[in-house]
Amino acid sequence: MTxxxxxxxxxxxxxxxxxxxxxxxxxDGVSFEVQPxxxxxxxxxxxxxxxxxxxxxxxxxxxxxxxxxPGSVIEFEGRNLxxxxxxxxxxxxxNQIAMIFQEPMTSLNPVFTVGDQIAEAAIVHxxxxxxVARTRAIDMLRLVGIADPEERVDHYPHQMSGGMRQRVMxxxxxVCHPKLLIADEPTTALDVTIQAQILELLDRLQAxxxxxxxxxxxxxxxxxxxxxxxxxxxxxxxxxxAPTAALFARPLHPYTEGLLASVPRLDAPPAREHGRLHSIPxxxxxxxxxxxxxxxxxxxxxxxERCRAEMPPLLDAGGGAEPGTHTVRCWLLTEPRRRTxxx
Amino acid sequence: MPAxxxxxxxxxxxxxxxxxxxxxxxxxxxxxxxxVSFAIAPxxxxxxxxxxxxxxxxxxxxxLRLIEPDAGRVTIDGQDVVALGAxxxxxxxxxxxxxxxxxxxxxxxxxxxxxxxxxxxxIHRIASGADAQRRIAALLEEVGLDPSFAQSYAHxxxxxxxxxxxxxxxxxxxxxxxxxxxxVSALDVSIQAQVLNLLAELQRGRRLTYLFIAHDLxxxxxxxxxxxxxxxxxxxxxxxxxxxxxxxxxxxxxSLLSAVPVPDPKAQRQRIVLAGDVPSPAHxxxxxxxxxxxxxxxKDAxxxxxxxxxxxxxxxxxxACHFAEQPL
Numbered sequence: 277m278t279x280x281x282x283x284x285x286x287x288x289x290x291x292x293x294x295x296x297x298x299x300x301x302x303x304d305g306v307s308f309e310v311q312p313x314x315x316x317x318x319x320x321x322x323x324x325x326x327x328x329x330x331x332x333x334x335x336x337x338x339x340x341x342x343x344x345x346p347g348s349v350i351e352f353e354g355r356n357l358x359x360x361x362x363x364x365x366x367x368x369x370x371n372q373i374a375m376i377f378q379e380p381m382t383s384l385n386p387v388f389t390v391g392d393q394i395a396e397a398a399i400v401h402x403x404x405x406x407x408v409a410r411t412r413a414i415d416m417l418r419l420v421g422i423a424d425p426e427e428r429v430d431h432y433p434h435q436m437s438g439g440m441r442q443r444v445m446x447x448x449x450x451v452c453h454p455k456l457l458i459a460d461e462p463t464t465a466l467d468v469t470i471q472a473q474i475l476e477l478l479d480r481l482q483a484x485x486x487x488x489x490x491x492x493x494x495x496x497x498x499x500x501x502x503x504x505x506x507x508x509x510x511x512x513x514x515x516x517x518a519p520t521a522a523l524f525a526r527p528l529h530p531y532t533e534g535l536l537a538s539v540p541r542l543d544a545p546p547a548r549e550h551g552r553l554h555s556i557p558x559x560x561x562x563x564x565x566x567x568x569x570x571x572x573x574x575x576x577x578x579x580x581e582r583c584r585a586e587m588p589p590l591l592d593a594g595g596g597a598e599p600g601t602h603t604v605r606c607w608l609l610t611e612p613r614r615r616t617x618x619x
Numbered sequence: 620m621p622a623x624x625x626x627x628x629x630x631x632x633x634x635x636x637x638x639x640x641x642x643x644x645x646x647x648x649x650x651x652x653x654x655v656s657f658a659i660a661p662x663x664x665x666x667x668x669x670x671x672x673x674x675x676x677x678x679x680x681x682x683l684r685l686i687e688p689d690a691g692r693v694t695i696d697g698q699d700v701v702a703l704g705a706x707x708x709x710x711x712x713x714x715x716x717x718x719x720x721x722x723x724x725x726x727x728x729x730x731x732x733x734x735x736x737x738x739x740x741x742i743h744r745i746a747s748g749a750d751a752q753r754r755i756a757a758l759l760e761e762v763g764l765d766p767s768f769a770q771s772y773a774h775x776x777x778x779x780x781x782x783x784x785x786x787x788x789x790x791x792x793x794x795x796x797x798x799x800x801x802x803v804s805a806l807d808v809s810i811q812a813q814v815l816n817l818l819a820e821l822q823r824g825r826r827l828t829y830l831f832i833a834h835d836l837x838x839x840x841x842x843x844x845x846x847x848x849x850x851x852x853x854x855x856x857x858x859x860x861x862x863x864x865x866x867x868x869x870x871x872x873x874s875l876l877s878a879v880p881v882p883d884p885k886a887q888r889q890r891i892v893l894a895g896d897v898p899s900p901a902h903x904x905x906x907x908x909x910x911x912x913x914x915x916x917x918k919d920a921x922x923x924x925x926x927x928x929x930x931x932x933x934x935x936x937x938x939a940c941h942f943a944e945q946p947l
Contacts, residue, residue, distance in 0.1 A: 321807035321808065321809060322778075322807055437896040438671075439896055440896070467670035467671055467834065467897070468670065468834065468835075468836075468875060468878045468879055469670065469874060469875065469878050469892075469893045470670075470896070471878065471880075472877075472878040472890060472892045472893070473892055473893070473894075475880075476890075476892050494807065494808065495880060496808075496882035497879065497880025497881050497882045498880045499882075500880065500881065500882045500883055500884045500886070501880050501881075501884070520884045521884050521885070524882065524883055524884050524885075525885075534809065535808060535809060536882060538808050538809050538811070538812040539808055539837070539882050540811075540812070540815070540835070540837040540838045540840065540841045541837055541881065541882065542836065542837045542840065542864070542876060542879050542881060543881045543883060543886060552816045552819070553812040553815055553816055553841060554812060555809060555810075555812035555813040555816055556809035556812075556813075557813075559777050559779060559780075559809075559810060560807070
């Protein structure tokens with residue numbers, strides 16, 4: 277395997293809560309790698325830590341109340357981002373690593389034209405003159421599929437639709453040709469026909485520009501269509517990690533299994549023909565009080581004593597070309613015959 | 620069987636506001652709902668589907684007269700809703716209720732769950748005192764919450780629990796008809812399935828009739844008997860759910876279905892990516908409102924000039940497309 281572009285090892289990002297009700301261990305020992313040019317999907321529900329993970333990579337966690345604990349490692353091309361000087365960090369952030377956010381409405385500045393906002397990064401990071409940067413902004417608008425870019429460059433965000441604003445966000449992120457794009461729920465706020473446009477655009481740009489993408493989403497359908505590999509997060513941890521095809525064909529963590537079964541699907545008969553949709557009982561616990569042992573055990577249909585007492589490590593599920601291709605944080609891997617739901 | 624809910628020619632236009640602090644020229648009228656008709660049989664669910672701004676929520680509010688419709692006839696439980704005066708309308712509200720999308724914004728943060736559930740019981744003089752307490756406990760249990768939640772405030776509840784409280788509040792007056800306006804859109808997938816199952820159980824147990832408003836076609840497929848698809852204030856296709864999902868006749872329905880991501884990396888689907896955005900409902904295109912984005916290969920001058928009527932193209936299946944006989 278080639279040297280990874282990004283290596284996150286044992287990332288722990290904690291928040292001290294206001295009322296002193298304890299420490300929220302939002303991200304608690306997360307490790308993964310992103311290879312050059314690949315798309316890693318990070319999937320999970322609200323509160324699982326997926327957004328805090330991405331903000332930690334860019335060191336955008338507000339301190340206080342948050343802090344990244346010592347011992348955490350975030351290496352980009354071999355350099356630990358957590359020990360960089362602010363000046364060195366700024367040379368990477370927005371330049372080699374760029375990010376797009378969920379809310380295209382609030383992530384753009386309403387008092388600057390979209391052209392100015394796209395040009396800013398090129399001026400700051402690449403020292404372009406205003407005139408050259410403006411031309412670059414027009415090129416970016418064209419690249420992300422906005423009609424009449426010469427005219428649109430002088431428009432303000434409120435003059436654009438949600439889909440166009442998200443295209444502008446992507447243009448801003450890509451103006452310096454980053455090696456890694458972190459896309460946090462890039463299509464969640466958009467209608468389904470616009471979502472299809474944006475996903476297609478991201479696929480095309482990734483192929484053209486050869487960048488790696490970290491795609492953070494709650495939508496298993498989006499991941500299935502776009503990611504090469506998937507990491508599933510639950511309660512601040514990665515609970516399963518696998519190539520996309522393997523994860524969907526053979527989900528091994530009971531949470532992944534339950535999540536896949538809960539999604540209403542268009543490609544399967546509707547649940548009302550045979551009663552109920554599958555659902556995972558209970559709800560995600562609070563980050564200030566993760567359950568002991570395996571954090572999924574209170575909601576897990578297979579849990580036994582060991583799950584309540586002992587946190588499982590990421591275990592190798594085999595099946596890949598090399599060890600560690602498909603890993604699962606579940607004791608079932610040591611006792612597969614227990615994989616029969618309790619009555 | 621006669622329909623429990625019958626809507627004919629519903630129209631709601633919002634006047635365009637004047638620009639420049641009310642002094643400029645008035646803007647164009649927004650045709651939020653433009654001649655919408657449907658009926659729902661007792662105990663059945665109609666899924667009303669469309670993208671943001673298509674008018675689906677306005678339909679839900681207009682038939683309950685939470686906003687006043689401009690034209691059209693709405694009959695619920697045999698009563699003409701539009702013609703009712705204030706007092707009989709309030710009485711009819713016992714028969715029709717709504718559950719909102721946002722479980723954060725639709726519950727009063729200063730009331731306990733008990734107060735929220737007691738209020739409709741008092742307003743409609745259904746129960747008070749110990750009888751009300753008994754009913755509240757039973758309602759909470761029916762929606763899958765422990766009766767001890769009666770003491771809680773909304774901020775102490777998770778999104779799924781809040782939505783259950785919203786459902787209990789709607790059920791407290793024993794309605795026959797519920798408008799469910801995106802009731803699971805704000806919830807996580809694992810919680811969404813719980814709430815959908817609850818809604819299905821309640822429907823069976825209480826023989827409720829639902830208008831289920833949603834943007835998610837996959838969710839609607841699991842709960843709806845019939846589906847109506849809206850685009851720019853009009854219904855463009857309406858059919859029994861199995862027919863609509865198996866063989867959509869309007870190119871917009873086909874495109875919407877093809878755009879829904881499927882959680883299967885092996886799925887070999889032909890994805891139709893529509894160009895452009897939804898036009899403004901203040902300036903709908905002439906002819907077929909969908910024609911500027913329509914991917915149908917046969918699209919011609921007629922589509923640009925002549926609005927297609929919503930007509931039956933297969934038994935029970937209506938589509939507003941000149942080429943509904945040659946679907947995509």
